[in-house]
Amino acid sequence: MNDQSGDVLTFGIEEEFFVVDRDGRPAPAAEVVEHAAATGGDNGELQHELIQSQAEIATDVCRTRDEALARLRELRDDLARAARRRNRRLLPAGAPPVPEEGLPDVTRHPRYERIGAHFGATARTSLTCGCHVHVAIPDKEAGVRVLGRVRPWLPALLTVTANSAIADGYDTGYRSWRYQQWARWPSAGPPPRFASLDEYESVVDAWLRAGAILDRGMVYWDVRLSEKQPTIEFRVSDVAATPEEAVLLGVLARGLVATALADDGPPPDLSNEVLRAQLWRASRDGISGCCPHPRSGDLAPAKAVLADLIELTSAALDSAGDREFAQEATARLCAEGSGADRQLRRFAERRRGEDVVDLLAGNP
Template identity: 85%
Template sequence: MSDQTGDELTFGIEEEFLVVDRNGRLSQADQVVSDAAETGDGDGELQHELIQAQAEIATDVCRTRDEALQRLRELRDDLASAARRQGRRLLPAASPPVPEEKLPVVTRSPRYERIAEQFGATARTSLTCGCHVHVAIPDKETGIQVLGRIRPWLPALLTVTANSAIADGYDTGYRSWRYQQWSRWPSAGPPPRFSSLDEYEAVVDAWLRSGAILDRGMVYWDVRLSEKQPTIEFRIADVAATPEEAVLLGVLARGLVATALADGNPPPYLANEVLRAQLWRASRDGVAGRCPHPRNGDLAPTKAVLADLIELTGSALDSAGDLEFAQEATARLCAEGGGADRQRRRFAERGRGEDVVDLLAGTP
């Protein structure tokens, strides 16, 4: 995900999914992942996750929006087809809509088992699925400046794919309940405004020494420096209900990074306590409500905040050929509602989480 051609930044998208049975309850994903890896045609990676009922896809390096969309569709189709062959379903939901009688089973691997032992119920009940976007950067020192400049826009990005309103059989009152659940990890949430790479590394080192993380892969900030590629990794979002919404998140994230790279001003000051409150509001309201505006912290209609985000990043979006897509996709999202709003409308009909599963995964 780190290659770069011409003036455009490359990017890649990772998505986590639940694998469920015909009734919408959690089912093992290992055979589904293996089957899809053997028979699938999509370019990218298929992986296991912390919980046995989770599966992950990752595109390879993408240079255009169309590339990313095609690869996400192919990889999703590969997993969904493999699930159907085994009488299961692939569920693009950030939290399970149907309640479970037992705790989820942790995937058998030394690392995941160590995490489960160290973090107890935080690990065993953190059944959430996210969407991660990697955007290429020149180096980590530059990445620290980029992190500082994009922090204020994290609440707006959170609203784009909010897709976890219904969880455990009830309406949570949040568009992104996943964000509230994920925030229980000691290393989760928004990153501070760092003055240098040394300061960033000092925090990570302190976490390691305290046992708050077991390795650097557990740096769970909403946006971070990737450990494996020279990229900025956005971890703020729910898994999107559709590939198109995931790609919208991707192009907005890339536009933000490109705009931040071209900005010669110091990163703005924004206290983490304030940013946490703003993220709480964004996780509650999603695209259908109001979101704190990065310019002044006041609540504004989310559609107005997203319009200002597109205006801010307009030059970068236009250069990448993404401006018209971003404008149209955002307008449609705000007019029709996102994944969480569709979940809520379906759930309101009969009050059944199973109906939400059918909406997102298709009728078995």
Template identity: 80%
Template sequence: MNPDVLTFGIEEEFFVVDRHGHLSQAGDDVVDAAEAAADDHGALQHELTRSQAEAATDVCRTHGEALRQLRDLRGGLAAAARRRGCRLLPAGAPLLSEVDPPSITPNPRYERMAEHFGATARTSLTCGCHVHVAIPGKEQGIRVLGWVRPWLPALLTLTANSAIADGYDTGYSSWRYQQWSRWPSAGPPPRFASLDEYESIVDGWLRAGSILDRGMIYWDVRLSEKQPTLEFRIADVAATPEEAVLLGVLARGLVATALADDAPPPELSNEVLRAQLWRASREGATGCCPHPRTGDLEPAKAVLDELVELTAPALEAAGDLEFAREGTARLAAEGGGADRQRRVFAERRRGEDVVDLLTGSD
């Protein structure tokens, strides 16, 4: 492995559901039990509600390493859930209609968020996938952030996995993205002229009370507050570990390509980018996606193929090129998580069937 290849890590959020597919309150217990039985790789964490669980890889250098860890982490959580009569659900939004929202995890920060943001915190039930890619420093991170912004719609199509929600077809491939956008600090970041401009916006949010702390900077891509990384927060939790790692290697490829490019970040207004992301959330991996350079709609397959070729030198240096080409070809041929959800749902119009698909149940 080339020592200059950027490291990366992946975080995944999941729902914990009962045997029927409805949200369970056992998320905290599942995390604690899985953590007690886990090996030394990765980390398991509690989430905002008691119906969720989170897993995070260690710092990874290869896609094989990330894939092994995600499989192990998912497997550990799923086993702990089964022991409690529950299932681990990798979906961007709850599949079945719920009478009441789940309880907030008993954590002072989460309880403060729930009190301050009310229904936004209690009903924005979503599970995402976050990719951290190492950067040399925050100043370079600001330039890279501007460089990758036009590719956010393409990245959103990769793991779109929330077509079915509340028992019906939402008409979106990523309904999670629409729900998540209700947070005041969510959505695409602007093209920042400097780190000072980034910090001035965050300061304004804090002064206005639209965020309670810097952990609530929810832009689709942001400077991480805890690690020297650029954090991509655009994606649904992937239906499979392979699709999550595909997102990870393409995000890493974009960052590496941007760091090697001296050109200034492209001009793209936030108004236009927000509209492009709306379209990408609607269409998913087998629909159309706005082209990052022209803004015109093209098949998502063509845009993803161009992303792979643009980042090919970085992907090849990291040993990811064949994995990325195979992954995007498989998405084009078989569809992504949202497409698989719709195919199963169309047979009997039952969200329970989609739960069975995603949890691997018969």
């Protein structure tokens, strides 16, 4: 994802999904992924994930939001068709609304099996699906500087695709329960503010020596330097209920990175203790509630914080032709609610997780 188109940064989006049976319970995804990979198009990748009931899509390099949207739609459709052929459904939810019967199984792959054995129940009960956005950067040194500048806006990004209010058949009290669940990993959460790339690498090395991660791919910070590509990778968000919401997240993340690259000033002085508290609040309230404002630390309506994010990144959004889309998509999201808000409305009707699955994955 390191190609450039003029001054506009390239980006890509990865989405994780559950494969569920007709009753909405997580079901093995291997055959679904393999069939979709064999019969789908060439606009990205289809992959297995840690837990057997998960599948992942990844777009190739995108220069425009229209490219990203088209590829997400195609990849989702490929997986959904493959699932239907096996009497299953593709579920875009950050946590399963209907619980799996028994302890989830780890995918049969040497790396995943090693992770499962080493981390025990943390690995086998991490039944969550996220959305990751990669944005091109010039090099890792620049990436570390970007990390320090985008950290304060992680809570706002978390509200955009919050989509895990209902989990295991009950109302969790959070718009993003996935974020709370994922925080159990020792390498998860917001990254510290690093003074240099050497400091970043020293932390990763210490985790490896302590066995808190088994390889560099297990650096699970909410935003990190990608190990495989010259990108910043945002990992803070739930999988979006719709491709359009995923692309809104991608556009905002790209705008933040471009704005950070153009900023020569020092990064904000924000401790991880405070940022963790702010992320907790964002995961609780989502788009329909309050979010700590990065400039003051005080609570503000999430929609007002997102409006300020768009204003902050307006030059980058204009350069990419994304400002109008970001404003309209955010206004629509605030009016209609995120996936989590739609989950809660459906769940309130009969208090059945199966109804939430039908909402997000379609009727069986």
